[in-house]
Amino acid sequence: MLKIKCQNCKEYFKYPSDALTRAEIENKVGRYFRYQCPHCLSNKEYHVNDIRAHDNQKLLLLYFLFALFANIGTLIYFWSIGLIPNIGFLFMTTIGVRILIVSIVPFVVFLLLKKQMEKKNAFFNKHRVSKTR
Numbered sequence: 001m002l003k004i005k006c007q008n009c010k011e012y013f014k015y016p017s018d019a020l021t022r023a024e025i026e027n028k029v030g031r032y033f034r035y036q037c038p039h040c041l042s043n044k045e046y047h048v049n050d051i052r053a054h055d056n057q058k059l060l061l062l063y064f065l066f067a068l069f070a071n072i073g074t075l076i077y078f079w080s081i082g083l084i085p086n087i088g089f090l091f092m093t094t095i096g097v098r099i100l101i102v103s104i105v106p107f108v109v110f111l112l113l114k115k116q117m118e119k120k121n122a123f124f125n126k127h128r129v130s131k132t133r
């Protein structure tokens with residue numbers, strides 16, 4: 001999620017773009033562009049380097065909840081078809097451990113998505129464009 005810190009009220013606001021680099025934004029709107037802060041409504045000029053990529057915490061929470069429900073859902077499914085007679089079974093037997101591993105897959109996917117987002121944002125923040133006009 002791309003954000004700009006307002007020069008007037010110092011609040012961060014969202015910059016609506018899914019660009020992967022600052023150069024991409026520069027190609028569209030120019031190196032310097034005017035933008036209105038939705039908090040204080042002041043219209044200021046910004047440099048593309050003022051745009052920073054932040055982790056989308058809401059999206060991460062959504063992914064996490066999805067992984068949690070998939071994890072619980074998987075365990076409930078195996079329990080409902082009689083494959084998990086008790087909790088100890090999950091840790092003590094080969095089949096139990098396999099079921100446990102399968103149920104953890106959604107969390108692995110969550111961590112991969114999180115890592116991908118962080119990598120993408122770090123890449124965006126690392127590559128600046130020249131300050132000169």
Ligand SMILES: [Zn+2]
Nearest residue numbers: 006009037040
């Ligand atoms: Zn503002």
